[in-house]
Amino acid sequence: xxxxxxxxxxxxxxxxxxxxxxxxxxxxxxxxxxxxxxxxxxxxxxxxxxxxxxxxxxxxxxxxxxxxxxxxxxxxxxxxxxxxxxxxxxxxx
Amino acid sequence: xxxxxxxxxxxxxxxxxxxxxxxxxxxxxxxxxxxxxxxxxxxxxxxxxxxxxxxxxxxxxxxxxxxxxxxxxxxxxxxxxxxxxxxxxxxxxxxxxxxxxxxxxxxxxxxxxxxxxxxxxxxxxxxxxxxxxxxxxxxxxxxxxxxxxxxxxxxxxxxxxxxxxxxxxxxxxxxxxxxxxxxxxxxxxxxxxxxxxxxxxxxxxxxxxxxxxxxxxxxxxxxxxxxxxxxxxxxxxxxxxxxxxxxxxxxxxxxxxxxxxxxxxxxxxxxxxxxxxxxxxxxxxxxxxxxxxxxxxxxxxxxxxxxxxxxxxxxxxxxxxxxxxxxxxxxxxxxxxxxxxxxxxxxxxxxxxxxxxxx
Numbered sequence: 488x489x490x491x492x493x494x495x496x497x498x499x500x501x502x503x504x505x506x507x508x509x510x511x512x513x514x515x516x517x518x519x520x521x522x523x524x525x526x527x528x529x530x531x532x533x534x535x536x537x538x539x540x541x542x543x544x545x546x547x548x549x550x551x552x553x554x555x556x557x558x559x560x561x562x563x564x565x566x567x568x569x570x571x572x573x574x575x576x577x578x579x580x
Numbered sequence: 581x582x583x584x585x586x587x588x589x590x591x592x593x594x595x596x597x598x599x600x601x602x603x604x605x606x607x608x609x610x611x612x613x614x615x616x617x618x619x620x621x622x623x624x625x626x627x628x629x630x631x632x633x634x635x636x637x638x639x640x641x642x643x644x645x646x647x648x649x650x651x652x653x654x655x656x657x658x659x660x661x662x663x664x665x666x667x668x669x670x671x672x673x674x675x676x677x678x679x680x681x682x683x684x685x686x687x688x689x690x691x692x693x694x695x696x697x698x699x700x701x702x703x704x705x706x707x708x709x710x711x712x713x714x715x716x717x718x719x720x721x722x723x724x725x726x727x728x729x730x731x732x733x734x735x736x737x738x739x740x741x742x743x744x745x746x747x748x749x750x751x752x753x754x755x756x757x758x759x760x761x762x763x764x765x766x767x768x769x770x771x772x773x774x775x776x777x778x779x780x781x782x783x784x785x786x787x788x789x790x791x792x793x794x795x796x797x798x799x800x801x802x803x804x805x806x807x808x809x810x811x812x813x814x815x816x817x818x819x820x821x822x823x824x825x826x827x828x829x830x831x832x833x834x835x836x837x838x839x840x841x842x843x844x845x846x847x848x849x850x851x852x853x854x855x856x857x858x859x860x861x862x863x864x865x866x867x868x869x870x871x872x873x874x875x876x877x878x879x880x881x882x883x884x885x886x887x888x889x890x891x892x893x894x895x896x897x898x899x900x901x902x903x904x905x906x907x908x909x910x911x912x913x914x915x916x917x918x919x920x921x922x923x924x925x926x927x928x929x930x931x932x933x934x935x936x937x938x939x
Binding site: 488499500501503505507509510514516518519521571572573574 | 585587631632633635636661663665687688690725726727729755756797798799800801803
């Protein structure tokens with residue numbers, strides 16, 4: 488799956504961002520799963536508010552990281568699609 | 581051997597349960613209600629667990645809904661910062677009670693399925709009318725929007741119902757289904773001849789799961805626990821003994837795994853009188869099988885020893901009479917030929933009567 492400009496990633500109920508203070512890291516908590524987030528993954532999750540679409544998320548990240556939009560789009564699409572396949576994110580179209 | 585902090589905790593709130601499944605994971609000697617921990621001790625245990633590094637809490641039993649303080653326990657677990665999962669048969673959960681659990685912040689429900697129709701489910705659960713009540717509760721859970729996983733234990737009598745179980749998960753709006761071939765410990769071991777799937781069934785289950793994973797990608801996640809007797813590959817003991825998770829029994833004993841009490845030499849400590857941190861890092865039962873110094877051949881020189889951790893300690897105890905032995909379901913175990921012969925006999929067994937769990 489590749490994300491389209493108007494797709495809106497949504498964090499479904501039952502999936503939560505959580506700061507793991509014992510291990511000093513951010514994690515995604517989901518049923519029977521804990522996913523450790525690196526800096527990039529966390530930056531992506533901070534943009535996912537259930538309103539912003541894929542195009543807007545990519546534009547904001549490209550600006551923050553001063554990186555080419557096409558490159559960011561590819562990485563963010565792969566990351567979000569991977570989570571959607573595992574039902575950790577929903578995609579509203 | 582230094583251990584990392586634990587990620588997950590299984591809180592067995594009670595052994596009481598309206599069902600009496602013949603493969604129940606509770607010990608053969610069940611704990612009476614009078615021995616159960618109080619609300620306050622559980623709430624304190626949840627706080628200690630979160631401080632120790634636990635992120636995922638599984639509230640289980642028995643049937644956790646048999647505890648009148650379940651809503652209070654869920655609220656306390658959430659206040660401690662834990663991801664709170666309720667593992668339930670849903671029998672005894674009313675709509676009002678589910679609303680209260682929802683309001684208390686329950687993150688997720690894992691609903692057990694004994695069969696896909698009343699005849700099978702009520703026969704396996706040993707409770708007439710149980711399936712009907714379960715399905716009513718499942719619809720309430722679904723309507724409230726509480727994230728749902730179906731959990732189905734498969735064996736010779738119900739394995740043919742797997743495709744229907746997957747359909748039911750979709751109909752109920754579940755995001756996940758756990759498909760587990762019965763693991764033979766405790767009660768299930770007593771029923772091995774009646775429950776052992778045939779080799780053909782075990783292979784069919786693998787195919788059905790693989791096909792459904794492909795077809796339902798992005799809709800339904802399938803987690804699969806294969807039949808270890810048939811595969812020749814032992815399961816990864818708890819993801820490493822004392823490395824990932826711990827279990828608190830209804831009476832407060834803290835266990836490295838829910839079946840650990842079947843290993844007679846282990847000494848367990850209680851949350852009633854010892855801090856959880858001390859039990860996790862320094863407890864003799866937790867340190868017994870950490871690392872690999874305890875392993876025997878053929879594990880000791882095996883390339884896979886850090887992947888499967890020599891298999892299941894409790895199964896080694898049950899089948900080899902030695903908890904440090906190679907799990908006899910492993911094709912490298914010297915006992916595996918005998919296990920395969922017994923498996924062949926169990927598959928052919930005409931034994932069909934079930935021993936139901938009871939207090």
